[in-house]
Amino acid sequence: MRARRSFFSADSPALAQRLLGATLVRVLEGGARLAGTIVETEAYLGPDDTCAHSHKGRRTARTEPMFARPGTAYVYFTYGMHHCFNVVAGEVDQPVAVLIRALEPTEGLDRMHAHRASGKRPARPLRDTDLCSGPAKICQALAIDRALTGIDLTTDPRLFVESPHPGPIDPVNLVNDARIGVGDADDWARAPLRWHIAGNPNVSLVRTPSCGATKRPRANRE
Numbered sequence: 001m002r003a004r005r006s007f008f009s010a011d012s013p014a015l016a017q018r019l020l021g022a023t024l025v026r027v028l029e030g031g032a033r034l035a036g037t038i039v040e041t042e043a044y045l046g047p048d049d050t051c052a053h054s055h056k057g058r059r060t061a062r063t064e065p066m067f068a069r070p071g072t073a074y075v076y077f078t079y080g081m082h083h084c085f086n087v088v089a090g091e092v093d094q095p096v097a098v099l100i101r102a103l104e105p106t107e108g109l110d111r112m113h114a115h116r117a118s119g120k121r122p123a124r125p126l127r128d129t130d131l132c133s134g135p136a137k138i139c140q141a142l143a144i145d146r147a148l149t150g151i152d153l154t155t156d157p158r159l160f161v162e163s164p165h166p167g168p169i170d171p172v173n174l175v176n177d178a179r180i181g182v183g184d185a186d187d188w189a190r191a192p193l194r195w196h197i198a199g200n201p202n203v204s205l206v207r208t209p210s211c212g213a214t215k216r217p218r219a220n221r222e
Contacts, residue, residue, distance in 0.1 A: 003161040005154050008071035008089060012043035012096040015070075015089040016195050020174065021164035024103060026142040027157055034111055034142050035162075036103030036132050040196035040203050042179045044086075046096040051182040051189055054095035065150040066095035073159060075139070075149035082136035083145050087153065087161070101180070101194070103132035104202040105141070112141040134204040173198050180205055 003022065008015060019038045026034045044052040053063045053076065065074040065088060072088040074097050086097040105112055105128055112131045118140075132138045139145065144159065153160050175198050182189045196203045 001163055001165070003071070003154065003163040005069065005071050007161070007163055008087060008153070009091070010070075010089055012045055012089040012098050013193060015087065016041040016043040016098045016193070017171075017174065018168055019087065019098060019100070019161070020195060020197055021167075021169040023106065023162040023164070024100060024138075024142070025107075025160050025162060026144060027159070028111070028143060032108060032111055034105075034108035036105040036107075036138075036142075038100055038102075038161075039104050039200045040100075040102035041194070042099040042101055043089075043193040043195075044097050044099065045193070046090070046094060049188050050186055051179065052095070052097075057095070059095070063095065066097055067093050068150065069152070071152060071154045073148055073151045073153055073156075075144060075146050077146055078136075083139035084135040085139055085144050085148075099135055100138060101135050102196065102200075102202050102204045103138055104200060105131050115141050115143055129201045133202050169197060 010018060019041050022038050023035050024038055028034065046052055046054050047057045049055060054066050059067060062076060065072050068088055069092055070089050074086040074088055075083055077083055084099060086099050088097050090096040109128060113126060116126055116131055131141045148159050151159060175196050176192050177194055178190050178192055179194045184190050
């Protein structure tokens with residue numbers, strides 16, 4: 001079932017956990033459907049969060065979708081080469097969002113492989129677990145770019161979320177740790193605002209709790 005507004009109307013940490021096990025669906029021109037189960041998310045908490053694009057209430061043409069209704073898509077372009085897809089949470093004018101970090105591909109895998117291979121010759125064939133094991137990989141595999149930023153995920157036919165069935169992932173099967181790629185300069189950067197499904201091979205990065213180091217499977221690198 002397609003997720004309604006009420007599904008997204010939550011603070012970003014709650015939505016980050018609620019989205020795990022849900023299905024992200026992209027319908028291409030011509031009707032091809034690409035989809036994957038959401039297995040990793042990160043929450044961004046708005047003006048107080050030094051890692052959020054809306055830190056200090058920053059409101060620009062790029063961040064404007066973050067101030068819209070919950071269930072709005074926020075897609076940004078970074079490093080001059082990658083797109084990343086976020087789901088807006090909270091309430092109108094409360095610029096909080098959830099970054100979708102990894103999917104387990106379930107539909108349209110051949111098309112995803114073609115998208116990921118476009119414009120380059122990979123050193124080795126991509127495994128299915130390589131397709132969406134990072135936020136930029138998701139956008140490339142599902143053909144998500146800034147043409148979709150600001151759309152309403154509750155009504156737009158091109159991109160939407162199907163709520164999980166039979167329901168959310170049991171918390172005992174979730175891993176909660178610090179966000180990735182935001183440094184460690186302050187408490188916000190170290191805050192445990194990333195969640196992923198324990199043991200899922202599509203997750204972008206697995207931390208080693210005993211030493212605080214990170215283990216980045218070779219296949220999951222951007």
